[in-house]
Amino acid sequence: MTDFIICNAKLLDVAAGELRGGASIRVEAGKVMEVAEDGRALSAGEGVTVIDAGGRTLMPGLIDAHVHAAITTMDLAAMGRRQTSWIAIETKFVLEGMLRRGFTTVRDAGGMDPGITNALDRGLVKGPRVFRSGRVISQTGGHGDSSGVSQHPQLCACDIKSSAFSHVADGVDAVRKAVREELKAGAHQIKVMAGGGVATPSDPIDMVQYTEAEIRAAVEEAQARRTYAFAHAYIPEAIERAVRAGVRSIEHGNLIDEASAKFMAQQGCYLVPTLVTYDQIAEFGKKLRFPEESLKKLDAVFGAGLGALEIAKRAGVKMGFGTDLLGETHPAQSKEFVLRAQVLPAAEIIASATLVNAELLGQAGKLGVLAPGAHADLLLVDGDPLADIGVLNGQGERIDLIARGGEIVVNRL
Structure with a gap:
């Protein structure tokens, strides 16, 4: 200093x-x-x-409230075969690139282990300040479940399947246990998958994931640690369910409608759009071996992003700034500014990446x-x-x- x-x-x-x-x-x-x-x-x-x-x-x-710095290739099958040490070294360079682009703080939206934040704290990595979510919480067949379909599944109601990216946990008690494990490991906040997504093969975009009680269990456990839970969701039904359960922010929200946006505003729930990730998947996904099943789902959300910003703005929803980039596309992080500028004034976009994100992270007056x-x-x-x-x-x-x-x-x- x-x-x-x-x-x-x-x-x-x-x-x-x-x-x-x-x-x-x-x-x-x-x-x-x-x-x-x-x-x-x-x-x-x-x-x-x-x-x-x-x-x-x-x-x-600048603050980016939705990054996956530890997802270091868009070839997700190859990602699953990489050693932890290999991923850690790649993550170092991803984070250092973010800092050089002016992002002095980021919120990890899933996948980063405590070793990276420990290295940042000790100056071994010259990257941004990181608020780490650890493993995401997903239901079986949800947007964090990357396992294949078994011909002979061994089902146990108490079973939780864990990977470097997620805990697949079903039922209120299992969700509580998974959330407690991540908080014990030092997660700053908790991410819950509340609806279908692009990157995983088995969950349609219009799928609603987790019951309200399951999401509320994650919210309650996070609040008990004086922090919060946030949720991945695209469609109005999934958005409203997660908001009713008490999440602090909705990530993506491309298919939001007027009613769900109004409900978010009434409840003081933030929206974190991530336009640039769809832009990059559309341009480079096939070349970079992004899963074919995922590319087929892209059309459902790609064209709706700008309209979602307009709907949220009319409803008075506070909008943060996120990017959600994966692997080789991390260098496109700052393109999110120019994509949003098609429908929003520059002053609002800059505020989303500073003041609004600081509030979202519980760091008002300290960051942004x-x-x-x-x-x-x-x-x-x-x-x-x-x-x-x-x-x-x-x-x-x-x-x-x-x-x-x-x-x-x-x-x-």
Whole structure:
């Protein structure tokens, strides 16, 4: 960690959606200590580095609330054969790429083991701050069950089948046990599969998964640990069931309708759309050996994503920012900004990746904002993201400085 002052910047006020010149910021011990505007100078003590922003945009570090950094290839059959050590090394490079794109915090939406977060905490991996979900919770035949169909299944009501990615647990008691196991292992929050999905072969998109009681069991166990559960769902019936059970956010939600969006808004449930993953699967899925059965299901959700954003906005649903990319497509992470810009203003998209996601993660005032007491996660951007959100696209080429927790990890000045 380095104490430093950045001066001569244009401050992006995310809440107001405004860019204001003559700004400076002082960082000490990894936290924001002071923010000044109107050209007011900040005093620098002995040994404090002063960085001239040269009129660049100063803004909070970005937050991606739906990543799968530990899913390192779209060839899911090959993924199942990779050794844990191999996956861990690949995950390191995936996370470091995310940080270089300006994402100083991410929420793992399933698959990351505690060893990765331990390595991050010890500085062995120079990646973003991670809120880890661990294994997802899925029913038999649900969107976390990748096992084949057995001709002679050995069925036991108390059985839980576990893989590196999921616990397949049926019934309230089994769900409770699976959730408790992940929380015991240090999961920051819990993900439940509440409906059909694209990547697994045996669950149609329009399938409703888990009873309300099963989802509520996961919610209750997470709340007992002072955290929350969130749910994968596409269709209105699955969305409403999960919201009634008390989940904090719905992931994807491409097939949401006006009624389910209104219900989400009434209950204060967030939506985390993930447009870019369908864009990338459509473009590269066949070449990268994404399962053929999954490619057939893509059409059901691909074209509905932009419309879902419009429906959610009209209903007043708080929308976070997520990407859900897999394997070789992780570098497309920042394309989510330009895809959303087809229907949403830049200020709202940036807020989703900062203020809204910070609230979703229970980190309001600590992340997603440049204010005294917040973590010093910040970017200096060459350009105005409000006028051209494309400056955030790519691999961070227009981001000339990145600090995460007061540590400057990229500095092109």
